[in-house]
Amino acid sequence: MERRIFTPEHQLFRQSFRTFLEREAAPHYLRWEEEGIVPRSLWEKAGATGFLSMGVSEDDGGSGVDDYRYNAIVVEELSTAHFSGIGFPVHTDIVIPYIAHLGTPEQRARWLPRLAGGTAVGSIAMTEPGAGSDLAGIRTNARREGDTYILNGQKTFISNGINCDIAVVVVKTDPSKGHHGVSLLVVERGMEGFTRGRNLEKLGMHAQDTAELFFSDVRVPATNLLGKEGYGFAYLMHELPQERMTIAVGSMSAAEAAFEWTVKYCHERSAFGKRIGDFQNTRFVLAELKTELTIGRVFMDRCIEDHVAGKLSAEEASMAKLWITELHTRVVDRCLQLHGGYGYMHEYPIGRAYLDARVQTIYGGTSEIMKEIIGRSLFK
Numbered sequence: 001m002e003r004r005i006f007t008p009e010h011q012l013f014r015q016s017f018r019t020f021l022e023r024e025a026a027p028h029y030l031r032w033e034e035e036g037i038v039p040r041s042l043w044e045k046a047g048a049t050g051f052l053s054m055g056v057s058e059d060d061g062g063s064g065v066d067d068y069r070y071n072a073i074v075v076e077e078l079s080t081a082h083f084s085g086i087g088f089p090v091h092t093d094i095v096i097p098y099i100a101h102l103g104t105p106e107q108r109a110r111w112l113p114r115l116a117g118g119t120a121v122g123s124i125a126m127t128e129p130g131a132g133s134d135l136a137g138i139r140t141n142a143r144r145e146g147d148t149y150i151l152n153g154q155k156t157f158i159s160n161g162i163n164c165d166i167a168v169v170v171v172k173t174d175p176s177k178g179h180h181g182v183s184l185l186v187v188e189r190g191m192e193g194f195t196r197g198r199n200l201e202k203l204g205m206h207a208q209d210t211a212e213l214f215f216s217d218v219r220v221p222a223t224n225l226l227g228k229e230g231y232g233f234a235y236l237m238h239e240l241p242q243e244r245m246t247i248a249v250g251s252m253s254a255a256e257a258a259f260e261w262t263v264k265y266c267h268e269r270s271a272f273g274k275r276i277g278d279f280q281n282t283r284f285v286l287a288e289l290k291t292e293l294t295i296g297r298v299f300m301d302r303c304i305e306d307h308v309a310g311k312l313s314a315e316e317a318s319m320a321k322l323w324i325t326e327l328h329t330r331v332v333d334r335c336l337q338l339h340g341g342y343g344y345m346h347e348y349p350i351g352r353a354y355l356d357a358r359v360q361t362i363y364g365g366t367s368e369i370m371k372e373i374i375g376r377s378l379f380k
Contacts, residue, residue: 083207091122098235254328
């Protein structure tokens, strides 16, 4: 089915980014999976080529392009190539908007040129050992003392956590106020008392550095407060829909890629004297998947269009995240089955895709939380 949401300029950008990945990532990616991290040099190369600056104005050192379709292209190409560990989407689609939308002119001038240029890597630190989807349950706290905050606490499962230079940290500045006591502080590499734990060993997405972050009496200048104190939860609710959209965009393209690998495999692999694709069961499974993927693509592209137009609601973003990520896990599971024993081998991309897919229904808000958001909207 023809996609109609992209202009010729978008397609030129897609080809440029695809060429960048073929040249700079493809020859090295399996080694990065073994090492558990993507080198910072890739970020610098991507920044120098303009692939990290979407949403950053020219005055702030960016491209001046504020069109989510370009962000979606980056996510789609990473997912299609199965480069799940390259954390550009976290950096560009999640971290940069907080600073671009909430930052003072001084803050934007200090951080955005480095983020857009890839000389600094961004992360967002929400999850804690005892608080995941329930952000009101976080315990990391920051106490104001004059012109600084004294920050203490711990975060975990932080994407780009080892590489990050700039971390947007969700903290409690007034624990007595619940949601209204949450604020956002920017913590920078090198601040005394800010340390990283180990690079966590995950089921999948092995090239994505995912770390624990520790804060022990970190003195964070009050000038590193994003927005207003106590408004952090509202800011999160405003920005989380784009995070969920980005996850859904990646899941959609990853599922489509897994399907295409499987169709190719079913053309090439034989059993009992005929191609696997000649068995009725194979054709029926692939027919079902193709139909679901087509429905998902139409819905996904409509959500992208609405997001670009500023019309996508939090509930609709949650629907996209819920349905597309669940579709993703179903598709890779059934595609792996059609690969038989070879699907279970790490050298086949479908096996790695199966492992990478499992987290999609968890991070950015679990499927259960997405259902709660959608369900609550029905009873306002």
